[in-house]
Amino acid sequence: MIRCLKKLILVSFITVVLSNQFSLVTLAEDNGIDASDITSNELTENDAQTPTDESSENDTSSQSETRASAVDVSTFAQFRDAIRNVNITEINIMDDITDAPAGYEILVQGHDIKIYGNNHKIDLNTSWIRLQNITNATQYTFSVEDATLVNRTVFAFVQTYFNDYRSEFWSLSFKNITTNPEMERLAAASRSNFTFDGTNKIYTRAENVYTGGMTFLPNSTYEGFISFYDYSIIWFQDGVSSTGITSHQFNVKEGATVTLRGTTNGATYPGIFQYYDSINIEPGGVLDVEKQGVSVAFHQDKSSLNIEKGATFKASSLSTGSNVIGIDARRYLAKDILIHVKEGANFFAVGNSTSPIINLTTTGSKLLLSKPALYDIRNNNNLSSNNGYAVQLGTGATFEIINSEVNAWTKGTDLDSTPSYSWDHASLTTDSSGIPISASDPTIQTNYKGKTFSRISGTNMNPVITLNELTNADKKLSGKVTLAGLTAGDGQVSLKVSNNEDDKIWNVTTNSNGEFVINLDKFYKEDTVFTAVVLKENVPIEETQISNTVKDVTPPTPVTINNPVTVTSQKISGLSDEPGAKVTATLNGHELALLEEIKVDQDGKWEIPIISPLEEGDILQVFLTDRNNNKNPEIDTVYHDATFKAATKITVTKPEIPILKFDKIPNTINFKTTSITSSETYVLRTDTSLGMSVFDSRGSGSEWTIRASINEPLTSTSNPNHKMINALVFVDRLGISTPLNNNELLVFQQTTGDDQIMQVDWTDNRGILVKTDFSDVYTENYTTTINWTLTDAP
Numbered sequence: 001m002i003r004c005l006k007k008l009i010l011v012s013f014i015t016v017v018l019s020n021q022f023s024l025v026t027l028a029e030d031n032g033i034d035a036s037d038i039t040s041n042e043l044t045e046n047d048a049q050t051p052t053d054e055s056s057e058n059d060t061s062s063q064s065e066t067r068a069s070a071v072d073v074s075t076f077a078q079f080r081d082a083i084r085n086v087n088i089t090e091i092n093i094m095d096d097i098t099d100a101p102a103g104y105e106i107l108v109q110g111h112d113i114k115i116y117g118n119n120h121k122i123d124l125n126t127s128w129i130r131l132q133n134i135t136n137a138t139q140y141t142f143s144v145e146d147a148t149l150v151n152r153t154v155f156a157f158v159q160t161y162f163n164d165y166r167s168e169f170w171s172l173s174f175k176n177i178t179t180n181p182e183m184e185r186l187a188a189a190s191r192s193n194f195t196f197d198g199t200n201k202i203y204t205r206a207e208n209v210y211t212g213g214m215t216f217l218p219n220s221t222y223e224g225f226i227s228f229y230d231y232s233i234i235w236f237q238d239g240v241s242s243t244g245i246t247s248h249q250f251n252v253k254e255g256a257t258v259t260l261r262g263t264t265n266g267a268t269y270p271g272i273f274q275y276y277d278s279i280n281i282e283p284g285g286v287l288d289v290e291k292q293g294v295s296v297a298f299h300q301d302k303s304s305l306n307i308e309k310g311a312t313f314k315a316s317s318l319s320t321g322s323n324v325i326g327i328d329a330r331r332y333l334a335k336d337i338l339i340h341v342k343e344g345a346n347f348f349a350v351g352n353s354t355s356p357i358i359n360l361t362t363t364g365s366k367l368l369l370s371k372p373a374l375y376d377i378r379n380n381n382n383l384s385s386n387n388g389y390a391v392q393l394g395t396g397a398t399f400e401i402i403n404s405e406v407n408a409w410t411k412g413t414d415l416d417s418t419p420s421y422s423w424d425h426a427s428l429t430t431d432s433s434g435i436p437i438s439a440s441d442p443t444i445q446t447n448y449k450g451k452t453f454s455r456i457s458g459t460n461m462n463p464v465i466t467l468n469e470l471t472n473a474d475k476k477l478s479g480k481v482t483l484a485g486l487t488a489g490d491g492q493v494s495l496k497v498s499n500n501e502d503d504k505i506w507n508v509t510t511n512s513n514g515e516f517v518i519n520l521d522k523f524y525k526e527d528t529v530f531t532a533v534v535l536k537e538n539v540p541i542e543e544t545q546i547s548n549t550v551k552d553v554t555p556p557t558p559v560t561i562n563n564p565v566t567v568t569s570q571k572i573s574g575l576s577d578e579p580g581a582k583v584t585a586t587l588n589g590h591e592l593a594l595l596e597e598i599k600v601d602q603d604g605k606w607e608i609p610i611i612s613p614l615e616e617g618d619i620l621q622v623f624l625t626d627r628n629n630n631k632n633p634e635i636d637t638v639y640h641d642a643t644f645k646a647a648t649k650i651t652v653t654k655p656e657i658p659i660l661k662f663d664k665i666p667n668t669i670n671f672k673t674t675s676i677t678s679s680e681t682y683v684l685r686t687d688t689s690l691g692m693s694v695f696d697s698r699g700s701g702s703e704w705t706i707r708a709s710i711n712e713p714l715t716s717t718s719n720p721n722h723k724m725i726n727a728l729v730f731v732d733r734l735g736i737s738t739p740l741n742n743n744e745l746l747v748f749q750q751t752t753g754d755d756q757i758m759q760v761d762w763t764d765n766r767g768i769l770v771k772t773d774f775s776d777v778y779t780e781n782y783t784t785t786i787n788w789t790l791t792d793a794p
Contacts, residue, residue: 076100079122083129086111093120093147100125103154108142110134110169117147117176124151129158131189133166139245145175145198149186156188156210165242167191168212179203181227185210190237191246196222205229210237213247216285219255230266232273233291239275239300248277248300252285252311260289267293267319274299274328281345283310284485290316298337299328309344310373312486317351320381324351326359335396336364343371344461346484352380354388361394369401373461373484382411382454390456393432399450400429405458408448415455416491421447459483462541463493463534467548472526473642477518477548479532480510487514494535501528507535523642526552526628553639555632556581556624558648559606562754566655567614572622573607573754574648576600581624587612588619600624607754618652658698660792663757666691669786671770676777682731683770690767692760694750694790702752706760707744707789708768714782724782727772737771744789 070090073079076099082091086109093116104127115122122144128151131142142158151157157179160167168191176198179186183204187194193213199221202208205228214234216222224233236248250272252258260271271291272279277300281287285308289295295315296305305325307313317324327334337360341347347369351357357379360367369375381388389411391399406426407419427440434450450456467479477497481488490512497506497518508516524530527549534544556578565572572585581600585592585608593612600606608622624647625631632647670686696702708730716722726739730747738745747767748760762768768786 073097076124080104080106083113083115084108089113091115093117093122096121096123098123100127102126104128105130107132110136110138110140112141112143114141114143114145115147116145119146119148121148121150124149124157126152126154128154128156131158131160131167131170133161133164134169135166137169137243139169139171141171141173143173143175144177145173147176148178148180150180150183152180152182152184154184156185157183158186159188159210160190160192162188162190162210163238163240165191165240168241168243168245171195173197174200176200177202181205187211188237190235191241193245193247196220203227206231207235208233210235212236212238212241213249213251215247215249215251216253216256216258218253220253221256222258224258224260226262227264230268230292231262232269233260233262233271233289235269235273236275248275250276250279252279252281252287254282255284256282257286258288260287260291262291263318264292267291267317267322270294270297270328271315272296274330276300277303279305281307281311281313283308286312286314288312288314290318293317293319293322294324294326294328296325297328298326298334299331301334302336302338303334304338304340306338307341307345307347307372309342310485312346312348312484313341314348314350316349317353320352321354322351323353323355323359324349324357327362327365333362335362337362338365339367341369341372341375344484345372346486347372347375347377350376350378350380354381354386356387356389356392358391360397360399361392363394363396365394365397367391367393367399369404369458371403371460372458374457374459374486375404376455376457378415378455378457380415380454382409382413382415388454389451390453391434391450393430393434393450395432398429398431398437400427401458402427404460406444406448407455407457408453409455410452411454413454419455420453462544463488465495465532465534465544465546467530467532467546469551470524470530470548471551471553471640472523473553473640473644475520475523475641477506477520477530478515480513480515481534482514489514494538495532496535496540497530497532499524499528499530501525523554524550526550552626552628553630554642555630555644556626558632558645559583559622559624561622561648561650563756564656565610565614565620565650565652567616567652568655569610569614569652571607571609572620572650573605574622575604576606576624577604578624578626579604581626583608583622583624585620585622587614589621592620614652616652616654619649620652621647621649623647656697658696658702660696660698660702660704660790661694662788662790663693663695664691665788669768676779678773680771680773682765683772684764685767685769688761688764689759690761692788694758694760695756696752696758697756698752698792700753702792703794704750704752705746705791705794706748707791708740708747709742709744709787709789710740710784711742711787712784714770714784716778716780717783718780719778722778722780722782724770724772724777727770727782728784728786729769729771731766731769731771733766735766737769739771740768740786744787749794 071082071088072092072094073082074095076097082088089112102125106129109132149157171193173195178201181203184206185204188210190210191212194211195215197217197220201223203225208224271289315324349357377390379388406423408421409415410420428436428444429438430436430450436445436448439445463481463483481493488510491509493510495508506518530548533540559574559576561574579600579602583598583606623632633644635646637644671683674683714724714727728740729737731737
């Protein structure tokens with residue numbers, strides 16, 4: 001009874017005197033730790049700042065009184081109270097949190113906590129979250145998603161206690177996270193396993209994370225950058241796992257893409273460092289590391305890099321004096337290292353260094369290329385006088401290639417030119433000398449000298465060509481080439497392109513984006529087939545051939561309109577060069593109502609009845625739509641390399657005064673020279689066409705006639721007394737001839753159609769002719785004047 005009273009008094013005393021540290025004492029008691037066991041060393045370990053809890057006495061009741069499993073918060077105080085309440089497992093951020101104090105440590109007891117950022121900002125100022133040690137051996141997850149995380153110049157946004165087995169029970173999960181560039185680290189939990197999902201852009205001054213295990217979930221994206229310190233990007237800081245929970249693995253799951261960049265400051269630490277057992281990239285996964293200095297260094301015995309079929313590993317260094325992949329300089333005797341590029345995987349290691357690109361110098365270490373889809377180990381600093389070669393091995397280490405294409409460039413040669421040596425389906429194993437200890441081909445045994453090669457590469461699958469859509473409005477054919485799902489490089493792939501319309505052939509290579517463009521000198525017609533194929537040593541690889549058919553996107557040529565349209569017009573008609581095209585029209589921009597679908601007939605003619613009233617100044621626009629649904633645009637329109645002309649427009653006018661008149665009258669009618677004979681004969685006109693036309697604006701259906709008369713018979717031009725009486729005649733369609741005299745004779749009659757101008761013509765042996773028996777004719781020229789009369793009546 002006395003002991004209980006003392007305990008009650010003690011707690012009350014601490015609550016009053018140490019009210020600003022109430023949460024700390026409560027956590028200590030909840031974890032079974034005596035308050036006196038909590039020391040300043042625990043609070044400041046690994047650069048963490050001493051907490052200065054600014055909560056009031058009213059805040060101390062939050063843990064004991066709140067029992068809800070989810071809560072909405074919009075201020076720092078609400079966030080702080082929610083995250084340290086073991087009864088709350090979900091926190092919804094409802095607004096940007098920007099009111100955090102400086103130097104405050106939020107202590108979180110063991111419980112699952114999921115923070116939904118809802119695309120808001122969580123700005124902790126210079127405060128941070130501390131995940132308390134777990135003493136009940138229960139695993140908990142701290143999770144944040146859909147948020148921008150901010151804190152400044154403190155150790156990390158969230159951290160555990162380092163080098164303590166009780167921190168291994170925490171795992172950390174992040175999804176769709178962005179950090180501010182001022183952040184020191186996202187997280188420091190060196191014995192915890194991390195998962196990343198969604199799209200993450202992690203910008204930090206120091207390492208992105210201290211970690212015990214990294215997993216990037218399927219189809220996720222992670223971009224990790226460090227911008228200030230000469231540190232690693234990902235640090236596996238602790239090699240111990242007392243519980244066996246810590247994985248010490250770096251896993252890129254299927255379809256995930258991880259990009260790590262440490263492009264500023266020094267080259268002391270590798271990009272991925274230190275106590276990891278394996279880096280594993282699953283099919284479709286991509287790991288791309290670029291660092292000042294070594295990108296990936298192996299520190300542990302038997303550590304490995306494993307690249308599965310369809311996965312891609314890229315490593316490059318900006319340093320001119322270090323390896324891209326190698327043994328960690330802090331433990332240069334780490335042995336039995338394995339880099340395994342499996343069949344169908346992609347492997348790239350590129351640098352510009354006086355040191356070898358890949359450096360495996362320890363016993364039992366191995367670089368194994370098991371027929372990868374693509375691989376390229378390239379040292380651009382390939383001067384023959386330095387160590388700028390591709391692969392260096394130490395005593396007891398091996399480099400093995402299995403059933404692969406091998407291209408090798410000797411130091412000092414152009415690494416973008418033809419390889420110094422090439423072998424197909426080659427297998428070989430080399431040791432520290434760089435000379436094969438086994439090889440599938442005698443020429444490999446003779447010519448392969450690893451320490452003389454600055455570049456070693458191979459391709460074991462055919463490139464894949466993709467052709468972009470080609471239309472009859474294009475004067476460019478473009479496409480892209482990929483190799484094992486990766487973009488082909490500059491000049492890496494050569495292609496031949498041809499078509500079935502003409503005999504032209506184009507040869508082209510890929511650019512740095514894997515793309516190619518061919519300039520065509522004309523628009524190719526619809527259904528022309530273009531074919532592209534990859535060339536290897538100028539020989540087509542038939543399996544890569546792909547075809548592309550020209551698509552019709554070009555509208556028909558705009559129509560011509562026969563006659564002016566007036567307010568009294570009952571129809572609009574014209575011609576088109578696209579029989580079968582659909583004809584529509586707009587009136588002042590609005591669709592013109594039609595009783596039925598109208599199409600251009602086989603003769604190219606079309607006619608639209610006008611059933612809507614017209615007014616002077618109205619704008620009619622006639623559109624054609626072809627069988628591929630290509631329609632004339634309202635205005636001239638540029639599409640790809642072509643300009644489509646606007647649909648034909650016509651302005652409605654007032655009707656003109658009807659006019660019936662001769663449009664053209666021949667000055668002369670010449671007849672063929674004829675020999676004089678004793679028999680009656682017809683002399684035909686020299687020209688088949690009379691050269692006479694009539695203009696009639698009275699409209700379709702109007703009738704008119706032409707009559708002819710002469711004042712004098714045909715008279716000799718050299719002797720006026722010589723005349724041809726009744727010789728100038730009109731021969732009608734029945735072949736009956738009537739002499740012309742001073743009485744008007746009907747010679748032509750017509751009904752006006754759609755065209756306002758009509759030709760007046762007869763066949764060769766009809767119309768105005770000369771008929772004579774030549775009994776009274778001399779060998780002379782004869783002439784007379786014909787009077788033509790146009791009448792607006794039948």
